[in-house]
Amino acid sequence: MDQAEQLRNIVKLQNQSQPRKVARVITVTSGKGGVGKSNMSVNLALQLRQLGKRVIIFDADFGLANVEVLFGAIPQYNLGDVIYRDKNIKEVITTGPMGIGFISGGTGIEGLGNLGKAQVQKLVSNLAELDSLADVIIVDTGAGISDSVLEFVMSGHEVILVTTPEPTSITDSYSLLKALNRSPDFSTSDIQVKVVVNRVLSVEDGNNLFGKLDVVVDRFLDLNIEYLGTVPQDDCILKAVMKQVPVSIEFPHSKSARAFAEIARNLVQEEQGEEKTAGKRGLAGLFSSFMSKRRFK
Numbered sequence: 373m374d375q376a377e378q379l380r381n382i383v384k385l386q387n388q389s390q391p392r393k394v395a396r397v398i399t400v401t402s403g404k405g406g407v408g409k410s411n412m413s414v415n416l417a418l419q420l421r422q423l424g425k426r427v428i429i430f431d432a433d434f435g436l437a438n439v440e441v442l443f444g445a446i447p448q449y450n451l452g453d454v455i456y457r458d459k460n461i462k463e464v465i466t467t468g469p470m471g472i473g474f475i476s477g478g479t480g481i482e483g484l485g486n487l488g489k490a491q492v493q494k495l496v497s498n499l500a501e502l503d504s505l506a507d508v509i510i511v512d513t514g515a516g517i518s519d520s521v522l523e524f525v526m527s528g529h530e531v532i533l534v535t536t537p538e539p540t541s542i543t544d545s546y547s548l549l550k551a552l553n554r555s556p557d558f559s560t561s562d563i564q565v566k567v568v569v570n571r572v573l574s575v576e577d578g579n580n581l582f583g584k585l586d587v588v589v590d591r592f593l594d595l596n597i598e599y600l601g602t603v604p605q606d607d608c609i610l611k612a613v614m615k616q617v618p619v620s621i622e623f624p625h626s627k628s629a630r631a632f633a634e635i636a637r638n639l640v641q642e643e644q645g646e647e648k649t650a651g652k653r654g655l656a657g658l659f660s661s662f663m664s665k666r667r668f669k
């Protein structure tokens with residue numbers, strides 16, 4: 373049995389030992405940086421919470437820790453404390469507004485490629501615990517087509533791709549999709565890519581932009597993208613960021629907060645009667661898939 377298979381077995385065993393509900397994992401990513409992923413993650417979490425979901429945000433940004441800045445809360449621990457020290461996953465969850473939990477990947481993520489079997493086991497069983505604590509886990513990634521981001525995205529099942537109407541953002545989104553599509557690990561049936569167009573001046577702009585991206589993707593790539601919605605350009609977002617309070621809390625009636633609410637409703641609606649709703653391997657499944665890709669390339 374090779375190591376990749378061992379990892380898969382660890383997760384399988386975990387899932388067999390307790391037949392249970394797993395959290396829906398949604399990975400938020402983009403081609404270009406600074407397009408609004410962290411705002412999307414945080415506000416989507418809050419809006420899903422309003423709809424009665426228990427939500428945990430996992431900050432998997434390899435560089436700056438974004439979520440904590442937007443929440444105005446500094447986590448005491450990060451995933452590294454679970455892997456290398458003896459913290460339990462519950463101890464590294466910081467509670468943000470409205471009871472949203474968040475976990476900082478911190479430096480823990482960089483070392484994932486070199487973990488021994490015992491550490492992997494410990495991590496995976498800790499991550500599996502999150503399934504009982506959350507209905508939805510939102511993974512905020514860093515930007516770019518770096519190998520790590522791409523592998524992370526590919527390990528997930530349900531991906532929100534954030535783009536803006538800027539031409540560079542659209543081409544970078546396409547480049548990300550192209551890189552995904554080209555990867556030998558990519559399987560069309562495994563990943564749902566849902567596009568959100570952020571900073572639009574009108575809903576129509578968003579629709580047109582998605583239409584254009586969809587045509588190119590359809591023509592040149594072997595993957596499907598879906599349209600999840602738009603978020604308008606809104607000064608309230610900047611004001612909220614400056615205050616380190618998410619816009620959905622600071623300006624709940626702003627146009628952007630309403631847009632986040634609608635996107636959350638769209639996501640929840642998909643769940644109805646759709647058992648196969650994405651991300652159904654939980655975060656433990658995503659991580660083991662991620663790690664097996666890292667190590668065994």
Ligand SMILES: Nc1ncnc2c1ncn2[C@@H]1O[C@H](COP(=O)(O)OP(=O)(O)OP(=O)(O)O)[C@@H](O)[C@H]1O
Binds near residue numbers: 406407433603
């Ligand atoms: N809909 C919007 N309207 C106005 N400004 C926005 C909007 N969305 C994002 N911004 C601005 O863009 C900035 C970057 O947003 P955010 O930090 O969410 O991007 P990101 O994709 O997470 O960036 P990074 O790639 O660095 O992690 C925000 O601080 C805000 O000023």
Ligand SMILES: [Mg+2]
Binds near residue numbers: 410411438512513514
């Ligand atoms: Mg960010």
